[in-house]
Amino acid sequence: MVDASGRGSLTQDLLVSIGYPSPEETVIGVDFGYARAIFAIPDDAPADWKGAMTLPNASENSRGALMLPIEGQRWMVGFAGRYGEKPPGDFEGFLAFARQMRTSTVYNAIRRAQPLSRVVRYGFAASVWRHFEKLETFPRGLLPFGDAICRFNPVWGQGMSVAAQEAVLLRRVLGSGDGNPLTTLARSFFAEASELIETPWVSAAIPDFAFPRTEGERPADLDRMLNFGNALTRLAADDPAVHKLTVEVRHLLKPRSALRDPDLVGRVEDIMAEM
Numbered sequence: 001m002v003d004a005s006g007r008g009s010l011t012q013d014l015l016v017s018i019g020y021p022s023p024e025e026t027v028i029g030v031d032f033g034y035a036r037a038i039f040a041i042p043d044d045a046p047a048d049w050k051g052a053m054t055l056p057n058a059s060e061n062s063r064g065a066l067m068l069p070i071e072g073q074r075w076m077v078g079f080a081g082r083y084g085e086k087p088p089g090d091f092e093g094f095l096a097f098a099r100q101m102r103t104s105t106v107y108n109a110i111r112r113a114q115p116l117s118r119v120v121r122y123g124f125a126a127s128v129w130r131h132f133e134k135l136e137t138f139p140r141g142l143l144p145f146g147d148a149i150c151r152f153n154p155v156w157g158q159g160m161s162v163a164a165q166e167a168v169l170l171r172r173v174l175g176s177g178d179g180n181p182l183t184t185l186a187r188s189f190f191a192e193a194s195e196l197i198e199t200p201w202v203s204a205a206i207p208d209f210a211f212p213r214t215e216g217e218r219p220a221d222l223d224r225m226l227n228f229g230n231a232l233t234r235l236a237a238d239d240p241a242v243h244k245l246t247v248e249v250r251h252l253l254k255p256r257s258a259l260r261d262p263d264l265v266g267r268v269e270d271i272m273a274e275m
C-alpha cells in the first residue's frame with residue numbers, strides 16, 4: 001500500500017495507532033506565501049523574452065516575482081513573500097506588492113494589463129523531511145511516497161521531480177532481489193530515497209537559510225556555503241559550461257557532488273576572495 005497522500009498523516013496515524021515509532025523529522029520553518037493571477041498580454045508588449053524573475057535580496061526583504069507567457073496570449077504572474085511580507089489576495093494589493101519589488105520590471109508590465117482571473121493564494125509553513133530510513137521497524141507492505149516522505153518549499157520547484165525519481169527507484173527496487181520483494185522493500189526504498197532527497201533538500205535549505213527569520217538548524221558553515229553559491233552564480237554568468245552544470249544540478253539531472261570538482265571549486269574560491 002502506497003501512501004501518496006501528500007501530508008502523509010495516514011502513515012503517521014497508523015504508526016501511532018499500532019504502537020510503532022514515528023520517524024524523526026527535519027523541519028525548516030519558512031512561513032511562505034504565494035499569490036498568482038493571469039493577465040492578457042497587451043498588444044504592444046515586447047515579445048523578445050522568455051520569462052521575468054525578480055529575486056529578493058534576502059537580508060533586506062523576501063518579495064519575489066515570476067512572470068511567464070502561457071498559451072492564449074496570457075501572462076501567468078506569481079508573487080511570493082515570507083512572514084509579514086506575503087502577497088495579498090486582491091488586485092489592488094497585488095499591484096501594490098509588485099511596486100515593492102527590488103525592480104519595477106513586473107509592475108511596469110502588469111499595471112495596465114487586463115486581469116483574466118482572480119488572485120489565488122497558497123500558504124506553506126515549513127519544509128519537512130521524515131527520516132523513515134532511520135527507523136528500525138516499519139510495517140511490511142506499506143510505503144509512504146513523495147511529499148509524504150519529504151515536503152519541499154514549493155518556491156524551489158522540486159517536489160514533483162523528486163516524486164518522479166522515487167517512482168523510478170520503486171520500479172528498480174521492486175524488480176531487484178529474489179523472493180518476495182515486499183519483505184525488504186521499505187528498508188531498501190527508504191535508504192535510496194534518502195540519498196536521492198539529499199541534493200534537492202540541501203539545494204533548497206541553504207538559500208532558505210539566507211533569510212534571517214527562517215527557523216531550523218543552520219549548517220555550521222552556512223556563511224561559506226552562501227558565499228560559495230553567490231560566487232558560483234557569478235562564474236556561471238560568464239561561463240556557459242558552468243551555467244549548464246548549475247542548471248543540471250538544480251534540475252536534478254546531476255548530483256550536488258558535481259559542484260565539488262576541484263578545478264571548479266578553485267575557480268569559485270578565486271571569485272570568493274575578491275568579493
Ligand SMILES: Cc1cc2nc3c(=O)[nH]c(=O)nc-3n(C[C@H](O)[C@H](O)[C@H](O)COP(=O)(O)OP(=O)(O)OC[C@H]3O[C@@H](n4cnc5c(N)ncnc54)[C@H](O)[C@@H]3O)c2cc1C
Pocket residue numbers: 004005006007010034122145146147148152154156157158159160161162163
Ligand atoms: C504552490 C506549489 C507549487 C509547486 N511547484 C512545483 C514545481 O514547480 N515543480 C515541482 O517539481 N514541484 C512543485 N510543487 C510540489 C509538488 O506539487 C508536490 O511535491 C507533489 O505534488 C507531491 O506529489 P504527491 O503525490 O506526493 O502529493 P500530492 O500531489 O499532494 O497528492 C496527494 C493527493 O492525495 C489526496 N489525499 C490526501 N489525503 C487523502 C485521503 N485520506 N484519501 C484519499 N486521498 C487523499 C490529496 O487530495 C491529493 O490529491 C509545488 C507545490 C505547490 C504547493
